[in-house]
Amino acid sequence: MTATAPELNWLISVDDHVLEPGHLWQTWLPERFRDRGPKLVIGEDGKGTWHYLDQQQRASGLSATVGRDKSLISPDPLGYDEMRPGCYDAAARVQDMNQAGILASMTFPTFPAFCGQTFYRGEDKELGLACIEAYNNWMVDEWCATAPGRFIPLTLIPLWDPEKAATEVRRVAERGVRAVAFSENPEPLGLPTINDPSGYWDPFFRAAEECGVVICMHVGSSSQIPSINSNTNFMANLSWGAVRTSGTMLDWLFSGVFERFPNLRISLAEGNIGWIPYFLERAEQVIDKQRFWFQRGVDYDPGKGSKQQRTDGGSHTIDYLNFDIRQSFRDHVYGCFIDDVAGLGNLDLIGEDNVMIETDYPHSDTTWPNSIKLARDRLAGMSPAVQYKILRGNAERLFQFTPSDTAELPVPDGMA
Template sequence: MAIKNKIIDADVHPWINGDIEGLKPYLSKSMWSHFDGRMRLPDHPLRPPLAESTSIRLDTKPPSGGAGGSDPHYVCEDLLDRYNIEHAILSSVQAGKLVTYPNPNEAHALASAFNDYFLNEWLTVDSRYKLAICVAVHQPLKAAEEIRRAGKEKGVVAVFMPLFNILMGNSYYFPIYEAAEELGLPILIHPTGTEGGFSTSVAMAGGVPSSYIERHTDFPQVAYGNIVSMVFEGVFVRFPKLKVLAAEFGYSWVPSVMWRMDQNWRNFRREVPWLDKEPSKYLLEHVRFTSQPVEEPEKGKYLSQIFEMMHAEETLIFSTDYPHWDNDFPDNTFTNLAETLSQRIFYDNAAELFNLK
């Protein structure tokens, strides 16, 4: 099928072969010595065996060797050129695993190393690559310093914030939001593969899942709780230019959370006197969601209704999730949309969010 739209892919995951070992040129000698013997980033105990081969499509493996998504030249050929993608937003789930480290110095060193790696090894290869720099939220003031350091580099368009078990509306994160707003960078949140598995990572609602499929199904809980927290705690009042992208958390739940927030605001608005309009209005103005994983209701008309209820023309952004096993391609995603809505989802909403117009 011919792809008529210009496309921005808001969720592409580059990989570094060797994990921490691949970061050696970007770590200080003392920090490299510090990590000696611990070359693998922690992974969730529920992830299936051979996680690298099961989560990353085998057909994305580059001719040069290594895992899918590890060769920026091959990703250009296999994804950007093939589907005529104008910009690809790089967010490293691999880097997101640094949230498992209780030692803030280790976490900050890894965040900086990941950022420098992608700035030097990916953004120099092709101008279509754009980067969501990663920060360690262990010490928000240091994270803000990293945003002001790496966030000024050409091609940086967002801040990837792997989450602690502290809701995003908490003032703990304010230094990060201040720095991001100052540089005009949206905050990107995304599953890190560590949720519910480590003391420092985000907890799952109601308890600890006992299987991978259960945990994977529960991902929307993370975004739901944090967005509600940001709205009611007044984050978007305090930081009126701040934007947030919830990537890979789904979107079919968005209408119900807007309705529920508005209903409760009408009943309990005296608890949040800083909100001068319906909570849903803050969500529509400040929060965006990615299309992958595309949710497939029983009837096609239900998807159209969800789009209408969530104001998809403003809030939904196309993403592939390349090179993961469940990624979506632009030639078979939302193929029956009206041209105007398709243009908004595949290009305009992302161009506005990431300042790419």
């Protein structure tokens, strides 16, 4: 019997964004918090500003570019009435997804920032936790429930309390959530690193592992843009952005976290994948040359020119004499790309099981409305089985997600 050919006219995007509708916290927060909760205030210029405690935030024009000509895109604030409705309305988003061949979408937040930094910065942590719980309830019960099988829920945690974070992971996991946002580098936020000797983040990591929840880290979730030097302009720095994601990958692989939590998985959103083969190769070279003295517990700071005994806890859980960093990558790390010819050209060095695709709707890097057509063009020449993994299979497996039946959906534009 001939096997059925995989269906390749649809993709699952593991990195899109939502601009939260104005009613979110005023509807989903418990009533006693609503007066102090986030409010969207429309100004005389017709543009909305989010107000929360002492923070104010407007939507950047780069966050809602879909449907706009490239020549008209700028960082200047946009009003919600100037945006395509799919930016903030789930039903309208589904229509746009149908057009571009996006079977399902995972959406990162906007006002809370990529991993909830807005609520972490607020002094009232009781209110902050309530806002996070409200966001997560809205994500599951309104945004995703609008079109079952079309959205992968991504939730937030209270970054300031790993025990409460663990509680929230378990709460949402009971509701079917298998993705949680976290910072690519907590240190610039004023939080302990994942290498913290006391195991600060371990309660959160343990809960994520036990519940099969993937830790998803979006580029920029450290609230930083890397700067090549003090005079480098924005275009150069933005082009250099993958340096953040490569640092995140290496930090996790060398941290000992995966040795302590062997079933934990991470996803690196909007970091692209072309750099992965080089950094894995370089890491192998470093391990080969330096592992013996490092394994003995000696550390060396070239800036100080002296050696000292290491005090970090995490790295001691790694047996560097037998450490296979490529296997650790294959077991734990998933790279995500929007459009990366170099990365796909080196897929054999990355691994077909560790790569997922994104469309970045509605941000300025988005491939919408040509998402599936561009993806199929970039994947041409690969076997149908490999194409299927990258387009949707890996995401379905990682996030334990069953999407809608494509037979019940309209054929995407250009795929008839």
